[in-house]
Amino acid sequence: MAIAFRKKKMDSRFWWQIFLAFAMAPAGARSQSTDAIGFLSIDCGLEPGSSYVDPLTNISYVSDVGFIDTGVNRNISVAYMVDVRARRYLTLRAFPNGTRNCYTIRSSAVARGSKYLLRAWFFYGNYDGLSGQPQSFHLHLGVNYWDRVNVTTAESSYRTEIIAVATAGYLSVCLVNTGTGTPFISGIDLRPLRDSLYPAANERRSLVLFSRWNLGEEADYVRYPADPVDRVWMPWSFSSQRNWNDVSTNSTVENVPGDFFGAPSVVMQTAVTPINSSILVLAWDPVPGDVNQFFPILHISEIFNLSGTNQSRQFSYYVNGLRTLGNIVTPPYLYADAVYGEVPLPSFPTYNISLEALSNSTLPPILNAFELYVTMSNTSVPSDAGDVDAMTVIKERYQIQRNWMGDPCSPIAFVWDGLNCTYSFSNSPRVTALNLSSSGLIGEITKSVASLSALQYLDLSYNNLTGSIPDDLANLNSLKLLDLTGNQLNGSVPSNLLEMAQNGLLTLRLDGNPHLCNNGTSCNVMPAPKKKKISTPVVVILCIFPVLILLALIAIVWRVRKTQGLRRGGLVNPSNGFLKQTDNALQLENRQFTFMELLNITNNFQKILGKGGFGSVFHGHLEDGTQVAVKLLSQSSSQGTKEFLAEAQHLTRVHHRNLVSLVGYCNEVNHLALVYEFMSQGTLQDHLRGRANSARALSWRQRLQMAIDSARGFE
Ligand SMILES: *[C@@H]1O[C@H](CO)[C@@H](O)[C@H](O)[C@H]1NC(C)=O
Ligand SMILES: *[C@@H]1O[C@H](CO)[C@@H](O)[C@H](O)[C@H]1NC(C)=O
Ligand SMILES: *[C@@H]1O[C@H](CO)[C@@H](O)[C@H](O)[C@H]1NC(C)=O
Ligand SMILES: *[C@@H]1O[C@H](CO)[C@@H](O)[C@H](O)[C@H]1NC(C)=O
């Protein structure tokens, strides 16, 4: 950046418009309080938990721990510590790993729709001992480019400011490695601004500071508390150079209420005027290669009392020699006034603004302060707010340490690992796939996953997830794949998910969850609890209220009663435990048996126990001696494979101590079978009739209780 003051002849064309913001207020009205609440000042690299009060500004600085979970803390080298102006420069955080590393400022510090001044500080101080190697990297605010940091010497320090409206309930400051050195940062300041300040900054456009000068001032720069919003006003005195006068007053310069810029009095009390000339010129060059849209603000106030004198001060202003409409300024006495555009300047190869006294003005132009911003269009759209919130919870819940910083989907170059997103012109990006396979997740499946409402693929396989599968997952209308393989989930699979799977909408993978069923006693390979063997093998009921079995089976049979006799082909997929029926993918958590195994278990279907709706039931022994009942779907069965699958599915879902449990199944072309726990104490009928061999008949009290329990079960 270069600022120079030159003289210039006038020209009069109308190109763009600068509006004069100018009003007089009732005497004595003060617009701004100096309330510091809402300031957040982060000293990057400071030890966790520590904080201090900066002696120059009385502002408290806190450690950056809690705002970021990546990067390494570094101290600047001892050689540079002596001359350091501020303590925040002594430490920094560097980011040797990852392309994008982000600080996230949330909680009470940021409110959606509010305006903020954000400032980042960089002091290299040869912290890495590589002094001399230029380091350059980018800074992003959220999903949009903010600035480029270019450090060329060990003494290099850099400060950049942005005025932005928070488009979400958080702000993220991201350092982006551009392949030209390790990004690092020394400090971050967040200052809330009134909505009315800097009206050119809005949700679609932020203002990045190019320069801010307190003209006519020789001493130190101005910050808080002199400036209640803690802008940094750099001093620039021209008395020693060119033909400019430094002028000043001791009187307070006021702001009108609702002032657009709130320039502090101490800044407005000093100014410059040209000597022996009626023209004052400001000039600057854009950074080569940057497409900058400049947004200048001229702060102007009369600091001499001209009333009662025959003096007058009036001037007009020109941009690159172009006259603008309504451009006559009469600076108000001891009130801060400003000249600024509502739109950025058109592009020029080089810029100048000239203030030129009117011919009837006895005094030359005056200029108290000057701010120059470049506009930053918020062109990248942040991800859907609901998705961001959900991903934030997921990240914190499972303590995920990946590149999960900043916006999950945006910009596209920095999508979080394990996510897929969709992008469209009109809508915010949405998360469509979340893959946290083998990510060491511990604990329950957070319900926030179900808030990712555009999710199509969810892979949580091979983690240590416990607890049950949240019902809410079925609210994910677009969900096509749910992979929960290899976890420690328990409870039963929500019926609505099973339904989706059955309707062919969802591929459900649940293998390798040994406890996925109520109280873990009834699924999968686990041998049924050993029961006292009775010498005469009869199908017997052990349960206290076994009528529930009947009722459940009746319910199943009733639900699926149809005349659809034959199995269809294409049901074979023995390797992965999926039953595939046309497009349906149904998974059973139980053991899968081959038909050959069933032959062995039942000793060639030697002992028949009874006949059911699907066919005959045979007695058998597993390898470990556990007795089982094998229900074989007969070729002539009036019920088809669909009903068979439905029964299997219901049995994996419905678990109760009074219900017989499913041990496994066989799923081969032409051979469908269900393998149940064997009830060794006789049939329910025997118990009801009281003529079982050794079992005694049920008492009336037990019968009554069974009836009540059954009724409850149905209800
Ligand atoms: C920085 O300096 C402090 C005090 O001199 C020391 O305690 C700390 O360990 C240093 N940190 C690093 C990362 O070297
Ligand atoms: C950084 O600054 C140096 C010196 O001004 C310049 O040569 C170099 O090109 C700059 N690097 C970038 C990436 O802007
Ligand atoms: C200001 O800009 C105009 C247009 O680019 C140019 O003709 C003029 O010489 C410039 N004035 C000064 C003082 O640089
Ligand atoms: C100076 O002239 C302008 C028009 O050129 C006029 O508007 C203004 O009132 C005059 N100022 C004084 C102090 O006479």
Ligand SMILES: *[C@@H]1O[C@H](CO)[C@@H](O)[C@H](O)[C@H]1NC(C)=O
């Ligand atoms: C998830 O990631 C793992 C490992 O990168 C991969 O094997 C698996 O196929 C992915 N899952 C999906 C649904 O893409």
